[in-house]
Amino acid sequence: DVKVTQSSRYLVKRTGEKVFLECVQDMDHENMFWYRQDPGLGLRLIYFSYDVKMKEKGDIPEGYSVSREKKERFSLILESASTNQTSMYLCASRLSENQPQHFGDGTRLSIL
Amino acid sequence: KQEVTQIPAALSVPEGENLVLNCSFTDSAIYNLQWFRQDPGKGLTSLLLIQSSQREQTSGRLNASLDKSSGRSTLYIAASQPGDSATYLCAVRQGNAGNMLTFGGGTRLMVKP
Numbered sequence: 001d002v003k004v005t006q007s008s009r010y011l012v013k014r015t016g017e018k019v020f021l022e023c024v025q026d027m028d029h030e031n032m033f034w035y036r037q038d039p040g041l042g043l044r045l046i047y048f049s050y051d052v053k054m055k056e057k058g059d060i061p062e063g064y065s066v067s068r069e070k071k072e073r074f075s076l077i078l079e080s081a082s083t084n085q086t087s088m089y090l091c092a093s094r095l096s097e098n099q100p101q102h103f104g105d106g107t108r109l110s111i112l
Numbered sequence: 113k114q115e116v117t118q119i120p121a122a123l124s125v126p127e128g129e130n131l132v133l134n135c136s137f138t139d140s141a142i143y144n145l146q147w148f149r150q151d152p153g154k155g156l157t158s159l160l161l162i163q164s165s166q167r168e169q170t171s172g173r174l175n176a177s178l179d180k181s182s183g184r185s186t187l188y189i190a191a192s193q194p195g196d197s198a199t200y201l202c203a204v205r206q207g208n209a210g211n212m213l214t215f216g217g218g219t220r221l222m223v224k225p
Binding site for chain 2: 058
């Protein structure tokens with residue numbers, strides 16, 4: 001069964017902190033994605049990775065960076081958290097290009 | 113730029129009804145289309161994936177159709193149950209946009225017992 005695990009369901013951080021969101025998949029998937037979901041704006045792609053150490057910007061990469069040192073783990077980094085980064089963050093993975101994306105349960109991040 | 117629209121935004125039906133959720137997209141040059149379900153406060157669960165060369169896909173009580181030329185997809189749910197209550201999202205992948213999915217705003221479905 002497909003399993004994408006996000007390290008935290010809820011997270012509260014302060015403005016200016018460096019924040020790490022972790023995502024792990026156990027299906028040997030090539031591609032991994034980070035989205036954020038906001039009311040009225042839907043899901044928007046932040047970054048994706050099509051292989052280890054490979055990354056590409058999505059629609060809204062500003063203020064974020066990512067790391068993929070191992071195939072199973074894709075990290076999203078908020079370099080200096082700001083209140084407008086309060087959101088629901090969703091990680092997804094996919095075996096290859098024409099396969100479906102599978103999502104984790106999400107991390108609800110609040111920046112105070 | 114691709115735009116994906118889902119109508120209606122919310123739908124309430126009595127248990128047992130068959131129902132159709134709609135998804136339309138502006139650029140027909142898609143690679144595939146995926147339907148998801150999202151429960152409150154949770155991530156997305158993949159329901160069905162239709163490749164651009166396919167007309168429909170079925171899984172249990174769910175049937176998704178794709179008409180690329182008219183820019184439409186429908187998700188048909190047979191014999192709806194209260195457990196089907198959730199938000200349903202469609203997403204299209206462009207043929208020329210790498211790995212990006214463009215999501216619709218979703219239809220919030222409530223099935224009343």
